[in-house]
Amino acid sequence: MRLVIARCQVDYVGRLTAHLPMAQRLLLVKADGSVSVHSDDRAYKPLNWMSPPCWLIEDPDVWTVQNKAGEKLVITVEEVLHDSKHELGVEPGLVKDGVEAHLQELLAEHVTTLGEGWSLVRREFPTAIGPVDLMCRDDGGKSVAVEIKRRGEIDGVEQLTRYLELLNRDPLLAPVTGVFAAQQIKPQARTLAEDRGIRCVVLDYDKLRGIEPDEYRLF
Structure with a gap:
């Protein structure tokens, strides 16, 4: 340069x-x-x-x-x-804050964001077609597969659908329900997910990190 x-x-x-x-x-x-x-x-x-x-x-x-x-x-x-x-060297590229791996780690630490009494079974739960981001149990002890994206689109819903079809063949896990979690979820993706019985959750990245909003409050 x-x-x-x-x-x-x-x-x-x-x-x-x-x-x-x-x-x-x-x-x-x-x-x-x-x-x-x-x-x-x-x-x-x-x-x-x-x-x-x-x-x-x-x-x-x-x-x-x-x-x-x-x-x-x-x-x-x-x-x-x-x-x-000035010799700047090789550019390693942009590393975005809030990528899916960070969201997965944070949500695993704060799994009760998805529901009171929830517990984490495992991150990167293995299946024959790839790992599920989080495998959890709800307050009733039932299995829940969680797919995490920065931006929730139809492809992510299809991905979670395939995981659920496979996981529900396992009698030790079934019935397995699904949660599609993202910082933003497109309307078409939400419609498809809800039609398939998949719950959608919008994640607040700053709240997961424990950062309070920079706003004036009355209480």
Whole structure:
């Protein structure tokens, strides 16, 4: 990654033209070849950019970034205030907070969220077609299979349906009911689940983590 802070003007020439008058800006030159021009008041969005594949021809006063289509980003540099290079290494990718594994772990710890007197039998309960996220017992001692998603869609309901069909063949477990738990459940998925006798539960991730809502309360 190369970071250049410079007083410059920028002209884009291609299917249309665009002009940025002389001002101080941040120029980002990335390892993938892309060049983007940023100001201090536009959050993450660049003022203008050239995406790869493209190449940079750098003269002392003029940078020309061009792609295969012949489009050009011409940066006229009046003064360079900062110029540095940094090796960032391999990007491991985004790890989202609240992914299904976290939800499964939290719900296993707080299984009474699903009902008073409920208990956990096992996480990742094995079946011949894959593991059920949670196997629980309700307050009456009956088996309940719980499928957990961040976003509840029809595919998740179908998945839980297949698990239930298989689990109910086991006389030691049957009858097994199902719970479809997610942070959001689409209306079509809820309709299908309820039609098949599957209970839907919307999970509050912050509440499972013990985080109180940041709101004023009267009581």
